[in-house]
Amino acid sequence: xxxxxxxxxxxxxxxxxxxxxxxxxxxxxxxxxxxxxxxxxxxxxxxxxxxxxxxxxxxxxxxxxxxxxxxxxxxxxxxxxxxxxxxxxxxxxxxxxxxxxxxxxxxxxxxxx
Amino acid sequence: xxxxxxxxxxxxxxxxxxxxxxxxxxxxxxxxxxxxxxxxxxxxxxxxxxxxxxxxxxxxxxxxxxxxxxxxxxxxxxxxxxxxxxxxxxxxxxxxxxxxxxxxxxxxxxx
Numbered sequence: 001x002x003x004x005x006x007x008x009x010x011x012x013x014x015x016x017x018x019x020x021x022x023x024x025x026x027x028x029x030x031x032x033x034x035x036x037x038x039x040x041x042x043x044x045x046x047x048x049x050x051x052x053x054x055x056x057x058x059x060x061x062x063x064x065x066x067x068x069x070x071x072x073x074x075x076x077x078x079x080x081x082x083x084x085x086x087x088x089x090x091x092x093x094x095x096x097x098x099x100x101x102x103x104x105x106x107x108x109x110x111x112x113x
Numbered sequence: 114x115x116x117x118x119x120x121x122x123x124x125x126x127x128x129x130x131x132x133x134x135x136x137x138x139x140x141x142x143x144x145x146x147x148x149x150x151x152x153x154x155x156x157x158x159x160x161x162x163x164x165x166x167x168x169x170x171x172x173x174x175x176x177x178x179x180x181x182x183x184x185x186x187x188x189x190x191x192x193x194x195x196x197x198x199x200x201x202x203x204x205x206x207x208x209x210x211x212x213x214x215x216x217x218x219x220x221x222x223x224x
């Protein structure tokens with residue numbers, strides 16, 4: 001099992017460019033999440049999904065969109081990147097019976113110039 | 114709203130015991146979780162307390178007192194590899210699918 005994987009690992013964007021981050025999990029988990037982590041801070045939830053075809057807003061959703069067309073994939077999109085979106089992005093998943101135990105991907109380090 | 118407080122940094126000696134505290138404020142409570150994150154790595158789940166008391170997993174233990182809105186993570190027989198950041202987290206009162214994380218405690222283990 002690969003667990004939770006994220007692509008790409010690193011990316012540099014210019015202000016105004018768009019991109020999509022891909023998260024995939026092979027554990028058949030119902031719930032998936034996107035977080036951002038800024039230096040010296042905890043994780044802040046951007047969006048989450050409780051099942052295929054569903055998404056919901058987290059703490060800091062502005063400037064991001066998500067889609068979950070397949071159970072195993074959760075996409076995070078930035079339509080018009082801003083320097084304030086420079087961060088490390090983590091995807092996570094959890095099984096329906098153990099919501100407190102989230103499995104995290106390795107992260108994507110994004111820099112917006 | 115909900116908030117969690119943890120010390121920003123703790124230093125301890127290899128082989129010692131260290132306790133990382135977490136206090137929380139929330140109008141609804143579903144339990145307290147702990148995660149470990151090494152520099153440059155991903156967070157990994159350590160433990161969960163849904164009820165008052167102590168949960169033990171090897172060298173790590175976690176404690177919860179719901180009446181005091183307080184919990185802690187206890188690390189025994191510290192090893193250099195335990196140097197990492199430790200986050201406590203609670204489930205959100207409005208949506209039990211969401212976790213709210215503290216800002217983390219950076220643990221430095223010295224030889």
